[in-house]
Amino acid sequence: MTAVLERASLKHRLAEKGVDRVLWLLLPGAVFVILLFVYPFLYGLQLSFQPKGGGSPFQNYITFFQDDYLAETVWITLWLGLPAALFNVLASIPIAFRMRGRFRGKRALTTLLVIPITLGTVLTAEGLLAFFGPTGWFNRILMALGADEPAKLTHNYWGVLFSLIITGFPFAFLLTLSYLSGIDPTLEQAAATLGASKRQRFRTITMPLLAPGLAVTFCLSFVLAFSVFPSAVMVGNPAGETHVMSIAAYETALRDNDFAMGSAIAMLMALVMLIVIGVVLIWRTTLYRGATGGKG
Amino acid sequence: MSGRFAELHLDQVQRAFGDTVALKGMDLTIKGGEFVALLGPSGCGKSTALNCLAGLLPLTGGRITLDGKRIDDLPPEKRGFGMVFQNYALFPHMSVRRNIGFGLSMRRTGKAELNRRVDEAVRLVQLEEHQHKFPAQLSGGQQQRVAIARAIVLEPPLVLMDEPLSNLDAALRLEMRTEIRRLHQSLGLTTVYVTHDQEEALALADRLVVLRLGEVQQVGSPEEVYAHPVNRYVAGFMGYRNMIPVTVGSQEGEHATVHTEAGVKLVGVKREELGSEAVAAVRPEDFAVVTEIGANTIEAVVEIVEYHGREQAVEARLRDGTQLHVRTNSRLAPGDTITLKVPAERVLVFA
Numbered sequence: 314m315t316a317v318l319e320r321a322s323l324k325h326r327l328a329e330k331g332v333d334r335v336l337w338l339l340l341p342g343a344v345f346v347i348l349l350f351v352y353p354f355l356y357g358l359q360l361s362f363q364p365k366g367g368g369s370p371f372q373n374y375i376t377f378f379q380d381d382y383l384a385e386t387v388w389i390t391l392w393l394g395l396p397a398a399l400f401n402v403l404a405s406i407p408i409a410f411r412m413r414g415r416f417r418g419k420r421a422l423t424t425l426l427v428i429p430i431t432l433g434t435v436l437t438a439e440g441l442l443a444f445f446g447p448t449g450w451f452n453r454i455l456m457a458l459g460a461d462e463p464a465k466l467t468h469n470y471w472g473v474l475f476s477l478i479i480t481g482f483p484f485a486f487l488l489t490l491s492y493l494s495g496i497d498p499t500l501e502q503a504a505a506t507l508g509a510s511k512r513q514r515f516r517t518i519t520m521p522l523l524a525p526g527l528a529v530t531f532c533l534s535f536v537l538a539f540s541v542f543p544s545a546v547m548v549g550n551p552a553g554e555t556h557v558m559s560i561a562a563y564e565t566a567l568r569d570n571d572f573a574m575g576s577a578i579a580m581l582m583a584l585v586m587l588i589v590i591g592v593v594l595i596w597r598t599t600l601y602r603g604a605t606g607g608k609g
Numbered sequence: 610m611s612g613r614f615a616e617l618h619l620d621q622v623q624r625a626f627g628d629t630v631a632l633k634g635m636d637l638t639i640k641g642g643e644f645v646a647l648l649g650p651s652g653c654g655k656s657t658a659l660n661c662l663a664g665l666l667p668l669t670g671g672r673i674t675l676d677g678k679r680i681d682d683l684p685p686e687k688r689g690f691g692m693v694f695q696n697y698a699l700f701p702h703m704s705v706r707r708n709i710g711f712g713l714s715m716r717r718t719g720k721a722e723l724n725r726r727v728d729e730a731v732r733l734v735q736l737e738e739h740q741h742k743f744p745a746q747l748s749g750g751q752q753q754r755v756a757i758a759r760a761i762v763l764e765p766p767l768v769l770m771d772e773p774l775s776n777l778d779a780a781l782r783l784e785m786r787t788e789i790r791r792l793h794q795s796l797g798l799t800t801v802y803v804t805h806d807q808e809e810a811l812a813l814a815d816r817l818v819v820l821r822l823g824e825v826q827q828v829g830s831p832e833e834v835y836a837h838p839v840n841r842y843v844a845g846f847m848g849y850r851n852m853i854p855v856t857v858g859s860q861e862g863e864h865a866t867v868h869t870e871a872g873v874k875l876v877g878v879k880r881e882e883l884g885s886e887a888v889a890a891v892r893p894e895d896f897a898v899v900t901e902i903g904a905n906t907i908e909a910v911v912e913i914v915e916y917h918g919r920e921q922a923v924e925a926r927l928r929d930g931t932q933l934h935v936r937t938n939s940r941l942a943p944g945d946t947i948t949l950k951v952p953a954e955r956v957l958v959f960a
Contacts, residue, residue, distance in 0.1 A: 497696070499698040503692065503700075504711070505685040506685045506769075507686075507691075507711050509686055509715045510686055517700075521702050604745060605701060
């Protein structure tokens with residue numbers, strides 16, 4: 314009996330000091346994060362400052378920005394990642410909006426919208442090639458309708474963008490749907506009884522409450538799209554218009570055996586992502602971020 | 610659409626959800642300036658009726674007319690009825706002032722006019738100190754005031770309240786109840802108030818509508834419904850906690866003589882056409898503990914005694930096992946055998 318009491322009181326004393334022993338369960342996770350993320354990251358960071366050919370520690374970074382073929386990858390990747398993320402977030406709003414209520418076939422439709430997650434980029438790329446390729450269904454229909462030549466939608470920018478949209482949309486949609494479901498529907502009803510039209514309700518109630526969630530959704534969608542690699546190779550033009558940063562890093566490190574330069578490109582990739590996320594999150598701080606339901 | 614109206618008419622208003630009919634052909638006429646309470650337990654259709662009035666639920670049958678003009682096909686934003694929601698539904702990203710001014714700004718009211726009317730509403734619900742706060746920084750009672758101010762600032766022809774006090778603690782509930790009554794008396798806004806609390810309904814309303822399973826049971830002033838419930842269901846809701854199963858003996862005019870299962874004879878007021886089986890409804894406070902067995906007396910054994918200050922709430926059991934609720938000033942103890950007397954006009958006999 315006394316042992317039990319003492320044990321309870323120890324737990325109590327620890328809790329008083331803010332120590333929760335359940336949190337020790339985080340330890341294995343923390344070890345893995347350190348081994349598999351922090352260590353490789355720091356290793357890559359210091360490696361990037363040791364250029365293969367010697368010289369200034371910043372030589373790799375200088376080379377990157379002096380070599381147009383490499384420097385260009387930043388814009389190429391942004392030009393893919395930003396529109397893809399933006400499209401995915403914007404497209405998921407009206408669909409998520411419609412999907413809030415109960416209606417026949419809701420589950421089937423949700424499944425259909427989410428299935429692309431399970432496909433993986435390779436299968437998506439194959440499908441894109443078969444559908445949008447020069448002899449694919451899309452072009453056959455186009456030709457049958459009287460087009461002079463097949464539209465070029467694969468092995469270029471568009472192929473990669475389509476692939477990013479197909480694989481990225483389900484994420485954006487699921488996140489947006491959960492943020493939207495968190496908004497108390499009686500708020501909109503209240504706005505309606507106060508004379509707000511559908512459009513006014515969306516603008517004054519739903520959108521301000523949803524925007525912080527959309528910012529997060531955009532960041533995650535962007536990170537997914539920015540690190541595009543397989544589809545840029547398979548349905549893009551990896552030597553030209555879809556020569557994205559991850560391909561540049563891969564080629565430099567594993568084809569040219571310049572790990573230091575490859576690390577520098579990877580670091581720059583991380584930096585660009587951080588800048589975009591930073592800008593979005595700073596904008597997010599200007600929004601209302603409190604509760605979106607219940608008693609307000 | 611604002612200003613007073615003469616008559617709001619619900620004509621066979623029906624609402625079904627799939628196969629379940631939540632509201633079965635409700636007829637009701639509400640006069641301008643009236644305070645009407647819809648009363649019933651959960652699932653009786655009272656909130657459905659309110660949402661139908663607000664336009665938040667489309668009708669599946671019947672019609673609603675305002676001074677002869679049909680309104681049930683209008684969306685809520687075109688009806689212009691103010692509504693106070695059970696969870697208040699305050700906009701969490703807007704200050705108290707912007708919440709209250711929301712309806713006015715949707716109507717593109719001029720800035721000076723908007724500020725003047727918001728000031729007035731803020732003063733009316735005594736929120737001057739809190740007008741720049743956000744809803745999350747307010748207590749439940751203050752949030753409730755914001756919700757009421759937001760609904761009445763537009764001076765809507767009809768204010769709808771959906772159990773507005775059910776989220777408040779007991780003391781605050783009484784205070785806000787008086788507040789709502791005071792607002793209604795000073796502004797004269799026609800109000801439809803939904804509640805499951807008979808005391809609240811009796812205290813606030815000019816007219817009560819008692820609902821059960823989607824059907825109107827009784828419509829009348831608080832006095833009428835309280836004193837003359839039309840059936841055993843309304844009686845149960847109006848404080849007739851004792852429903853003693855009886856067999857009907859003789860009937861004479863408005864009186865009926867009935868017998869409990871143990872054979873005790875009671876005389877009561879006949880409220881419905883009776884068959885051979887009936888219930889005798891008695892309020893706990895209408896029993897008097899007496900010393901002598903006589904007319905309309907009944908013997909019971911005390912089981913549980915609760916001390917309530919001036920009186921005691923007693924649970925007693927008749928010889929046939931029927932449980933009785935009694936409120937009395939006499940000091941009783943569990944195990945006591947008591948004789949209870951109830952005047953014939955206080956016994957209501959329902960089929």
